Amino acid sequence: MRIDAVTYQRVLGDEIRRLRKQRGWTRKDLNGRLQSEISLQTLATYELGTRQCSVVRFVEICLALEEHPHDLMARVHDRVFAGKALGGIKVDLRTIVRHQAQDLMPLRRWAAERLAEHTGPAPAEVHLDISAIERMAELCGLDTMTLVGRLTALRSPPGP
Numbered sequence: 001m002r003i004d005a006v007t008y009q010r011v012l013g014d015e016i017r018r019l020r021k022q023r024g025w026t027r028k029d030l031n032g033r034l035q036s037e038i039s040l041q042t043l044a045t046y047e048l049g050t051r052q053c054s055v056v057r058f059v060e061i062c063l064a065l066e067e068h069p070h071d072l073m074a075r076v077h078d079r080v081f082a083g084k085a086l087g088g089i090k091v092d093l094r095t096i097v098r099h100q101a102q103d104l105m106p107l108r109r110w111a112a113e114r115l116a117e118h119t120g121p122a123p124a125e126v127h128l129d130i131s132a133i134e135r136m137a138e139l140c141g142l143d144t145m146t147l148v149g150r151l152t153a154l155r156s157p158p159g160p
Contacts, residue, residue, distance in 0.1 A: 004080070007080055011076050012072075014047075015072055015079075016046060020047070021143070030061070033064035034060055035063075036057075046061070049134075088132070088133060089148060090125055091111075091125065093111040093115050103140050106136065107147075128151075
């Protein structure tokens with residue numbers, strides 16, 4: 001089994017950000033709870049998964065979040081190796097444009113612009129990779145896995 005370090009780090013960052021937001025904390029709030037000082041920019045790069053943190057710093061962040069490090073790592077591992085965070089997702093732009101959820105407004109605008117860019121028969125189905133999903137989730141104010149779940153539900157045919 002091979003580890004995709006970039007994906008692993010992004011998922012770890014997403015979990016840290018999700019826990020922080022779940023508590024209603026800003027990055028500044030979390031930073032104030034850490035034992036050692038780090039810049040808000042460094043904390044942001046951990047959450048975005050663009051910077052690796054040491055094991056000691058990871059444990060410090062977990063303790064500040066009142067989360068057991070092994071529980072957080074288990075969720076990250078499950079997301080990465082269960083395939084939930086890999087490969088992205090296909091979405092139908094027309095379905096997104098028709099969806100009325102207020103929190104998905106940035107996604108609807110993007111989909112409408114994407115459809116308007118094409119003349120003639122526009123390709124309605126596009127593939128969003130994990131990076132695009134993460135950015136779109138941030139714009140919508142959702143954690144990545146919540147947006148993936150919502151997009152997956154939009155792809156599913158309606159129930160009886």
